[in-house]
Amino acid sequence: MKVRDFAHRLGLDVLDGNDGLDGEVTGMYVGDLLSWVMSHAGKGSAWVTIHAHVNIVAVALITDLSCIIIAEGVKPDKATLDKAEQEKIPVLATEMTAYEVCWKAHEILQAEGVC
Amino acid sequence: MNFDSIKLQYEIPANNFTAAGEIVSSMKKVLSHLVINPAVIKRVAIAAYEGEMNAVIHAGGGSVEVTIDPDKITVKIADQGAGIPDLELAMQEGYSTAPEDIKQLGFGAGMGLPNMKENADVLDIDTRVGQGTTVVITVYIR
Ligand SMILES: Nc1ncnc2c1ncn2[C@@H]1O[C@H](COP(=O)(O)OP(=O)(O)O)[C@@H](O)[C@H]1O
Ligand SMILES: [Mg+2]
Numbered sequence: 001m002k003v004r005d006f007a008h009r010l011g012l013d014v015l016d017g018n019d020g021l022d023g024e025v026t027g028m029y030v031g032d033l034l035s036w037v038m039s040h041a042g043k044g045s046a047w048v049t050i051h052a053h054v055n056i057v058a059v060a061l062i063t064d065l066s067c068i069i070i071a072e073g074v075k076p077d078k079a080t081l082d083k084a085e086q087e088k089i090p091v092l093a094t095e096m097t098a099y100e101v102c103w104k105a106h107e108i109l110q111a112e113g114v115c
Numbered sequence: 116m117n118f119d120s121i122k123l124q125y126e127i128p129a130n131n132f133t134a135a136g137e138i139v140s141s142m143k144k145v146l147s148h149l150v151i152n153p154a155v156i157k158r159v160a161i162a163a164y165e166g167e168m169n170a171v172i173h174a175g176g177g178s179v180e181v182t183i184d185p186d187k188i189t190v191k192i193a194d195q196g197a198g199i200p201d202l203e204l205a206m207q208e209g210y211s212t213a214p215e216d217i218k219q220l221g222f223g224a225g226m227g228l229p230n231m232k233e234n235a236d237v238l239d240i241d242t243r244v245g246q247g248t249t250v251v252i253t254v255y256i257r
């Protein structure tokens with residue numbers, strides 16, 4: 001499922017990285033320990049985090065994630081958005097908790113036969 | 116694969132997280148142009164990023180040299196920080212001296228060195244207290 005449709009269906013705000021919206025969401029990953037995320041998140045995952053600083057873009061890039069979802073109303077830094085735009089990594093934001101994001105995402109992704 | 120060895124050099128400024136991210140993205144681009152197996156690129160990227168972050172967080176910055184040979188990728192990260200007094204302890208998962216503000220950024224889980232060891236085929240660390248640390252990560256291209 002394309003990041004664009006995924007973001008729309010979940011009601012996420014697309015903050016940046018518009019050039020990456022045609023990427024495919026192939027799974028979900030949640031976590032805030034960057035070392036852990038890098039070594040465990042699968043390629044194409046939509047990553048739910050509460051971090052908003054620029055390092056999340058590097059982590060997404062290294063891990064080939066399809067997008068970053070910043071949950072719980074956390075607002076990303078400008079440096080993060082600039083970097084995400086440059087690297088074509090969509091940054092999506094929501095007031096939902098990580099749990100709510102995953103719960104909703106599961107319904108959508110399961111219906112689409114993704115995971 | 117048929118190309119001469121390629122060398123990339125970067126500086127990692129102290130307390131600059133953005134720069135370390137830039138290095139990884141630029142390195143990743145070069146590697147993907149060379150049609151190297153994505154799994155190999157990912158291993159190099161994880162190990163290099165952890166090493167760069169250590170230089171930024173624990174050693175006041177440093178320098179990175181990436182050498183791409185037909186059969187292997189080598190990343191050398193050198194700093195002139197305080198060095199690691201007990202390397203065996205530092206290699207243990209969960210051991211970290213990172214300050215609280217760094218932990219709040221999602222670093223300092225004490226997984227960096229273990230992650231580097233796991234992703235590198237060869238990890239060579241030369242550290243001297245009061246002089247600095249040089250880490251050499253080697254990943255073979257199979
Ligand atoms: N380049 C370095 N210079 C000085 N100390 C370092 C360096 N790299 C690692 N260390 C020490 O080793 C510890 C463990 O490193 P690491 O496994 O990457 O965990 P973390 O960076 O999360 O603390 C660090 O907390 C620090 O005390
Ligand atoms: Mg570390």
